[in-house]
Amino acid sequence: MPEMLSLRINGATVRVANGTSVSAAMLIAGQPTRISVTGEPRGPVCGMGICFECRAIVNGMPHQRTCQLLCEEGMTVETNR
């Protein structure tokens, strides 16, 4: 079994396997990664860092490409609005 870690996504605690990307964690949590300029919820699309739909706020820093970031213990992630 992989080692598990906890992070907070939009205020809720989510437990994921070590090595999970932040994009994958947000999908598991059912949370959109960002809200588009006209207010639509969006999630990751390309999985490889080019579409920028997976941008979210990670540890207070907005516009982080979450498909290129791995979850860390205690990380806070919020939908980019």
Added chain:
Amino acid sequence: MSPPSTTDVLVVGAGPAGIAAATAAAEHGRKVIVLDDNRKPGGQIWRDSSVIASPARSASGSRKQRAIDRLQRSGATLLSGHTVFSASASGQLETLRELATGSFAERFRFEQLILATGARERFLPFPGWTLPGVFGVGGLQALVRAGYSVAGKRIIVAGTGPLLLAVAAHLSHDGANVVAVIEQAALSSLIPFAASLWRQPSKLLQGAQYRASLSSASYRTAAWVAEAIPATDGRSLSAVRITDGKRTWTEPCDLLACGYHLVPNTELAELIGCTLQRGFVQVDEQQRTSVPNVFCAGEPTGIAGLEAALLQGEIAGRACAGVATASLRSRANKEQAFARGLARAFALRPELRQLPQPGTIVCRCEDVAFANLQHPSGWADIKLQTRCGMGPCQARVCGPAVEFLLGSKPSSVRQPLYPVPLHALTATTEHAPEPFKVEPESIHKVEETA
């Protein structure tokens, strides 16, 4: 920014082409640095699970490991997590590193440059394609490898290209219920391609294995997704409307993976001034581009897959070291014939141009609807009037879509190639801060996307 790192050969991209190029150049005595955007080497085709160190279950796993081991033994330096945002033919290149402690720009100087920047999926707009739950084909596979479980989920895999069956097979192996694989190409165009593979039995066998592992899924050719239908919550998928041009039917599902084959990542080559031919970087027999000391290998020179990437990479690496490459050329040419077969078999049907409705978003970064793109003429006009292509993806998604829908190809590539926060340009990873010349348009871009 810190003082530049200097090397003989700088390789951009650590997929198969970049790994082969770097290994060959280093084994022949060149000092080599490889820069890669991803956390781990291997590129997209050799992407492993980041969650569980699974034992190699396919030949590509062990082959990948052998290639990476050999790269390490060659003495080449691999720098992962480096996104190239700027470069010039005069021998300088800049990267961005995004760390937990902040973003840092770094500079490299090189004598020779090998571009092995790979390809990305082509996405085409249709009503509902911006819903969460709609992914690329390679995109969903990458997310699964990054820890997203698809076990028990009903998935439709659609679009075009050899990736469809491969990904459907992997998703099914991971416990997904692959309801249908929807390929837009007609069987009549796929058969000549399949028949041509008798010369390459390994490719034929692989296709047959994928098909066999998908016994429960229906495989439809000459059909395509016309609409993704949202669930009542408006933020997930409930079904997909599929059509063959005459008949239309609805298939309930949880996720849709939809991608239309691949487009080459030529932005860096274009920035440096390399000549393109029909959308691909033009190279000679030794993978030299039109710019002196700049080579290109793999998908940017033509979508030809793994074997071509490995051969072209090795040719480019050897050429940088002044070593003969002729022995590899005929094999590389054979793979290029495979590429032409791929392009013919999976050519996009014109009906796909009719999919976007007036309100369908084409540019996902700026939410530009299809109706707004009807009047401007040419890419520059489109950008000026609608902001299409001016978001952080810098037209990597909407550019190929607009080119297919309206025939306007993104006209100019500008640096930074990726959004760079201003503080990254002033921060130093070491001491001795150096002034960094930022072009006015770069500042504009940074502010726009920050």
